[in-house]
Amino acid sequence: MNFDLLVHEAWPAYEVRAYEGWLLRHSGGVTKRANSVLALERPADLDRAIRAAEDFYRERGQRCVFSVGPGTMQGLDDELEHRGYEVVDPTLIMSGTPKGEPAPEVRIQERPWPGWLETWWAVDGRYADGIAAAERICTGVPAWYAAYEEDGRAVAVGRAVPQGDTLGIYCMATLPEARRRGLARTVLRALVAHAGGGPAYLVVTSRNAGAQALYRGEGFTAVGRYHYRAAPL
Structure with a gap:
């Protein structure tokens, strides 16, 4: 089950630009889910793709943010860290019946x-x-x-x-x-x-221990994690 796409589809950005297997999402800055890059495939030129994403958000007056989850292209998290992108909002994916x-x-x-x-x-x-x-x-x-x-x-x-x-x-x-x-x-x-x-799934921030306990009591278990990488200010 591709939770990255499920979350993307359930919380749809109202502006989405496709770029070589990436989805650049913008929705007025409301929530990172709808205002971040979903990088599912490896572009031909990673540096150029990151710069294109940064330009996309700069034009909209926003900080460039990437969603880094189970389906994210391999190596992207390390590259973003190297560029000074910070980890924001670590999140737990929970699923169950x-x-x-x-x-x-x-x-x-x-x-x-x-x-x-x-x-x-x-x-x-x-x-x-x-x-x-x-x-x-x-x-x-x-x-x-x-x-x-x-x-x-x-x-x-x-x-x-x-x-x-x-x-x-x-x-x-x-x-x-x-x-x-x-x-x-x-x-x-x-x-x-x-x-x-x-079956059902949900996402909850890693710091919200109370909500996680509630969901575990309702039959959900942790099945994955994701976080965001936000560009340096």
């Missing part, structure tokens, strides 16, 4: 509504004016959006993307005041049940 359990208190829709977006962005947002770009990324592919609501307010949310015979789990977020109540588990199980069960 989680439990599904319908929950009537969990609202599930095929598009994100304002309350869902506000809650997710309150937890994962990087800057105030990026929410419109984030919504554009999310809605770039069919997905389900779930929220545990209290008094009409979403306090825990998640997103599930059907991808053939597997399900991608994204945007799991719980407001600080609603944590440690099992709401993330409830949202996750509701999404899995809505999808009809089966």
Whole structure:
């Protein structure tokens, strides 16, 4: 299973330029997944390809970033390190067959509504004016959006993307005041049940030990890692 491509397809950049087996992705700077190079194949001239990527992001006012995962071309990570690119956001890939359990208190829709977006962005947002770009990324592919609501307010949310015979789990977020109540588990199980069960995967930052423990308890195990390499400032 090519997790690099699954993540790319589930979190689609709205501008993608192909370059000799590389995908140069741009989405207004919102999340590194949609604003980084996915280098799957070895180009004819590696130095020229890296310079082309750097030019691509420079033209858009962004720092050049590469996603370095299981499917990345061999030797790229070492080359980027040699050029002074720093490691950013080490991430764990987890996969399994989680439990599904319908929950009537969990609202599930095929598009994100304002309350869902506000809650997710309150937890994962990087800057105030990026929410419109984030919504554009999310809605770039069919997905389900779930929220545990209290008094009409979403306090825990998640997103599930059907991808053939597997399900991608994204945007799991719980407001600080609603944590440690099992709401993330409830949202996750509701999404899995809505999808009809089966295998699933997700990505979680290496430093988020609490989320990893939750996912292990739901049947996920670590199957790989990736990180980003960001150009020197």
